[in-house]
Amino acid sequence: MVDSLFTLMPLLLFLSVCLVLLWGYPVALSLAGVSLIFVAIGATTGMIEPIQLNFLPGRLYKIMERSTLIAVPLFIFMGLMLERTKIAEDLLDSMATLFGKLRGGMGFAVTIVGMLLAASTGIVGATVVTMGLLSLPAMIKRGYQPELATGVICASGTLGQIIPPSIVLVLLGDVLANSMTEAKSLGLQTDQVASIGDLFMGAVIPGMILVVGYMLYIAFVAWRRPQAAPAIEFDDKVDMRTVIWKALINLSMPLILIVAVLGSILYGIATPTEAAAIGALGAILLAVLRRKLTLARLLDVMRSTVKTTSMVFLILIGASIFSLVFRMYGGDELIRHFFTDLPGGLFTALLIIMLVMFLLGFILDFIEITFVVVPIVGPVLLMMGADPIWLGILIAINLQTSFLTPPFGFALFYLRGVAPKSIRTSQIYRGVIPFIAIQIVVLAMIAAWPSLATWLPAYVSG
Template identity: 45%
Template sequence: MTAYLDLLMFAALIVAIMSGFPVAFSIAGVAVFFAYLGWWLGVMDISLLGAFGQRVFGLISNQVLIAIPLFVLMGALLEKSRIAEDLLETMGRTFGQLRGGLGISVVLVGALLAASTGIVGATVVAMGMIALPTMLRAGYNPRISAGIVCTAGTLGQIIPPSTLLIILADVMSNAYQQAQYEQGKFAVEALSVGQFFAAALIPGLVLVSLYLLYVLIHGALRPQDMPPADLSLAKPSRSEILAVIIPPVLLIFAVLGSILGGLATPTEAAAVGAVGALLMSGARLGQHRKIILTAAIALIVLAIAAGVFPVRLQRNDLGLGSYIAGASYIALAALGLLGLLAALRNVLRERVVHDAVTSTMTMTAMIFATILAAGMFSLVFIGLGGEDRVAHWLANLPGGATGALLVTMLIVFVMGFFLDFVEISVIVLPLVTPTLILLGHDPIWLGVILAINLQTSFLTPPFGFSLFYLRGAAPPEITTGHIYQGVLPFIGLQAIGVCVVWFWPSIATWLPSVMF
């Protein structure tokens, strides 16, 4: 039995998580139990657990992962201030009079919210509460409605900025460095979050296109499932459409543009996003709107001007133009600060910031506790010989590198039925990705194809998280059966998306190769 203690440990982990006990405590508890069991049976050196302190320090000093709470805060502010509701309502009136028009608007809004929030739960719940009743009133088939809302909400996992991509970038970078060490390279290269954001952008848009194509074809073949919305609803004017679309699009450009353009690190861009979301929320809530909008323009001008003509006032060789520019920058910064204070006053008065910070702390604590517990689990798993077993098993599978990746994708897909993407990313992937990279797979392409697979885990019954989010927010006439049946075609579209990236790797690798 001692020879298979690592496999028993993995089986015990799945049982513990399935029991409903908090995930982080389940992972850590299983790790501690098997560490002492292995020590008692004489198959593990217990002193290996001393490395856990280094892993904790490495986590809390990781500059990349600091971006996670900032991106979560950005999304929470946009959701709590009801900006998502305005976007859905306006887009629904824009496309609603087409066959499948409401479905098209939900997919497009899902893509916009994904690129500006990156939070799946908030997006699914918001659209479940707003779009789903509208679709049902318009006569949409309940299964189709539930499937569209559920799937559009999960786009936040693959379209950057996304917490999944940030975690995956960290995991894949570590795996890539480990693979280089094993190849005898000591001047190792690292991978950045920006590279993974760039790599996931086109595949994310491919998935959006597949969803839209499916909605249009289904609406044409079975118009009774997706009739036009109420014709009495007035179409929004161009100014109304621009008013709800331009702010999130500007936020997307500010965040993604600064990362992909090399102007800011993901953490700095996440801070920009959080500030932008605060200004948008403050403007949405009414008072001092002109001051807030002026401040937003001032900060945009400041960012562009400081990038084009940087000034360092501590130098003693500056000319008159530099002093004038410096004074202008200080004035723009002061105006921006005034607008931020006005926005903060609005969101504090409406208690938006209280709810946003609470949900941010809850989600951040869950993610980081899981990563910490996974660090303990992987240490014990390595101590019991599990890493060597996995590497040997993958290297000796029939089909070589392709066979190993196919089996890994299948395992990740099946685990997605039971585990969250965080657990799979920080427990399973560090064990298999170094071997897959050593077998010759491009780490960035590998990360993207795994990200699409992990996104599918949100949709797969019985434990897909998006299914639970929608079940909690859906009206009573939507049953669990409707939700499960509705997502099945979209799981097939996800599989097509994986195949597209598999057979045309340049879809994932071209943009990062050009930009980095």
């Protein structure tokens, strides 16, 4: 009886954590609290020895000494500082004027601005809220279909999940590095690595494919249903030379920062952590140039950075406790045997894991999935022959859908909070469905042609 219950305990632990999260309890406390309750149950019934928790302090210390995780607060600081300098407002105004005379032009403008903000800030919430406040009322006023307008804003706002510098890629790089170490301890013979810099480079081409996919869909809608994405009539007195010059000036600021951060990584001048420091300093300099830097604003950005970073690290600590208890019950062996015994090998295992992550995205945030699911399945997939960079990009694109999938997609919540009352929640939900489909198509493309994710890192590294 005890043996059969011991076999079920990993599954019961995972389901219990998901249930507690659905009740609305804080993520970090749910992960740690439920795990410790299962330790008490196991110790009482004699299934596990509590002395195994002695490994916990060492695990938590190793988390805090990881130098790669220093990039997290630095990139968060950079994104918050840029968001406070109102760069998005100027970009949207310039892009809307440039593309507005085309059918679907405002949709193109929002997508391009979303891409630039993703490559310079990487903060989904700030991007969606900013574009929702600035562009959604204007798009609705000019006759855009509400579903199309809300879908474009939500999808473009989530590009920060895949286009570097992305907090998701930083966290995934750290988790996959640990998974690779564990896989090597189990006998994996490989020299492959999945550093954060490799993931940044691997995400460039898939990110651009997503942007092109969004714009092709907008163009298709504008062609098939012109009334859903009409062109905008501007005053003939508008001087296009002035507009273009203003657009170039507004574009230059985020582009300089993008080149400084990503260029220093791509050319091997700086590590991702050092590039994050360059980005944080660059964001401060841009704020000074725009005369937006005040002591009050700096303190506000620093406070927000500390809060967000503390949340991420607290979740990471809770996830470490969960993963330790999961392994105490033999969950890692259970997962390994399950996937290695499947017919179809790596393809079937990857398909099931991608499907599970996609479904979990309906109820969980990307941070929980990264810290809870990836450490469990990562070593197994690497042992089965998955390329770590390819696997990381697949997971990142899959996690991006968690921001769009109803009913708990965070991008939907962000937009609902700032959207006019005339916009119904059902319209927002319907609007994101085509963009979720585009993301799934891109995910399938990366799965079918791994070189889309692995070519650029291999080319840069020679």
